Amino acid sequence: MATKIPVSLLKNPVHLLSVGFGSGLAKKAPGTFGTLAALPIWYVLQFLSPANYIIALIIAFAAGVYFCGETAKALGVHDHGGIVWDEFVGVWIALFLVPLSLFWVALGFALFRLFDIWKPWPIRVLDAKVHGGLGIMIDDVLAGIYAFVILQLCFVLS
Template sequence: MKAIPPQMLRNPTHLLSLGFGSGLTPKAPGTFGTFAAIPFWFLLQLLPTSSYIAAVVAAFLLGIYLCGETAKVLGVHDHGGIVWDEFVGLWIALFLLPPGWLWLVLGVALFRLFDIWKPWPIRVLDAKVHGGLGIMIDDVLAGFYAFLVVQLLFVLL
């Protein structure tokens, strides 16, 4: 994977797409990006449900631009250091999360599992959709999958 120069963080577009620097870690940048998204999720939880949804939709749309621009500069379609998609995917996974640390850990773990595993149709979209949308869409779907599993487990348990 191509190394990302830390100077890129001086540009607000890259600062966000690289997860405030969390994507610069040499190993597991997606996991570090996911962890970096958690404090922002705590803030999002303070919003009414409709505002939470609006913020996540806005972050998704902004992410299409941010991730696409950083990918162009790096010359790599979906560089591992681009982690804004992990931020948005996690916020989807943790939407309406039941109270308790166990649910938070489960939501994060399921999101990472689906993001890495890429079950159908995530893998297909990841391969066929390019640009900023292509970078964002697989994590958004992984977030939806994790959300559905967490909600189903909460109902069943």
């Protein structure tokens, strides 16, 4: 059973961000709820140029390495299920350049969750071998990249 995240921890903005503004506190499927909570921010990101979107992703990734690492240390658990900032960044990667359409967003969401849960090679290896904030972030970044590639292929072939 995962360590419960004390509500008092959420007074710290670093921890609040790492748990996706509280979305990671869901009792069941916190990763899915975290991914859903990332969508309103993704919508805002859509108004950036592709170059600025990539810059925002890099900043969100770097910040996530710090946020997630600090929250993991505070909880004494490497990759607590309630830490979902990695899902935020992963789904933002998956949905990069996706048309603003319910179909494409839903497909991107589903592909990201599939790769995040399935963890095909080398995601599973990195998830097991890389620790700290980088270890928490890297598997979701790769899941996002896998989903992005498949989603773009589907879009081009449609």
